[in-house]
Amino acid sequence: MRALVFALAVLFATPALAVLPDEVLEDPVLEARARALSAELRCPVCRNESIDASNADLSRELRLLVRERLVAGDTDAEVMSYLVDRYGEYILLDPSRGGTNLLLWGAPLGLLLIGGAVAGVAVTRRQSAPEALSPEEEAQLTDLMEEEEDKRS
Numbered sequence: 001m002r003a004l005v006f007a008l009a010v011l012f013a014t015p016a017l018a019v020l021p022d023e024v025l026e027d028p029v030l031e032a033r034a035r036a037l038s039a040e041l042r043c044p045v046c047r048n049e050s051i052d053a054s055n056a057d058l059s060r061e062l063r064l065l066v067r068e069r070l071v072a073g074d075t076d077a078e079v080m081s082y083l084v085d086r087y088g089e090y091i092l093l094d095p096s097r098g099g100t101n102l103l104l105w106g107a108p109l110g111l112l113l114i115g116g117a118v119a120g121v122a123v124t125r126r127q128s129a130p131e132a133l134s135p136e137e138e139a140q141l142t143d144l145m146e147e148e149e150d151k152r153s
Helices: 002-011 028-040 057-071 076-087 100-128 135-152
Strands: none
Touching: 028 057, 028 076, 057 076
16 A cells, blocks of 8 residues: 555656646647746746746746747747847856857866966976986085185184
């Protein structure tokens, strides 16, 4: 009996979506489009959660806005363009791979390469530095130090 209850609990443990009944459109095609678009949009409050799954008030407003635009006849691309123009690319859960975003994605690799180059130069310079004095240099140094002591005395 416990196994059956556990199996049913796991079966019905799907993620709870935050779409409220009063938000659902009567037209199932438009509702499916709205849900698909909402799944691609980031909740500005919850960060890495879609507006479809977020309970934040702002997410609710964005879900209603998406549905309003679809009912007005906008295409999916027009709805997304409208929201990106209004909120920036941050609103997209999967932002574009070009422009400033490319710089942001490439910066860590670039900094790693620059750091490796600096470390390589530092190690190379350290290895090329003379390690010890030759016997002649030691003798000269000893003579200079003795002369200096004689001057002080």
